[in-house]
Amino acid sequence: MDRRALIGLKETARKASGGGGAPQPSYLRLPTITANVMRSGGRRGVMTVETGLDTPDAALRTRVAQSAPRLRAAYAAVVQAAANSLLPGAPPDVERLVVQLQAATDRTVGRRGARLLIGTVMVV
Incomplete structure (x- = not known):
């Protein structure tokens, strides 16, 4: 269970009842994207990419939140393609990778304005 979602529901209920609240944050963190890679020696590895949108x-922001599943799918395709081309x-x-993920963001959302923020890129 995601407790952060419950906190969001509590804030939404307070705003609907007329109570004041803090402005909605402009940052949306997306789940980590993973892809399979070939490591040296023929072993398999995993490439992980942490992403978020400002x-x-x-x-x-509302459109981005509604498009989150489509964004995750687009990001997974980009990361898998990058992992496949990795020596x-x-x-x-x-x-x-950032340029390709930003292009996928703009294409999925339908217009520019959502800025991709990238966290850790790791190959294990």
Whole structure:
């Protein structure tokens, strides 16, 4: 059970009843994206990418939140393609990955304005 979701429901109930509240945060954290890679020596490994979106526009923020499952699917496809092109033992090209993930964000949401923030990119 995600307790953070319950906190969000509590805030929504307070706002609906007329109580004041803090402004809605513009940051949306998405679940970690994983993909399989080939490591040196022929072993299999995992590439993990942590992502989030900063959306200052309230209307676009709502659209981004509603598109979260589609965003995760688009990000998974981008990360898997990057993992497939990764040579064994080579580090991932983070700049290229960010550009491709931002393009997937703009394409999925339907317009620009949601800025992709990337956390950790790790190959284990």
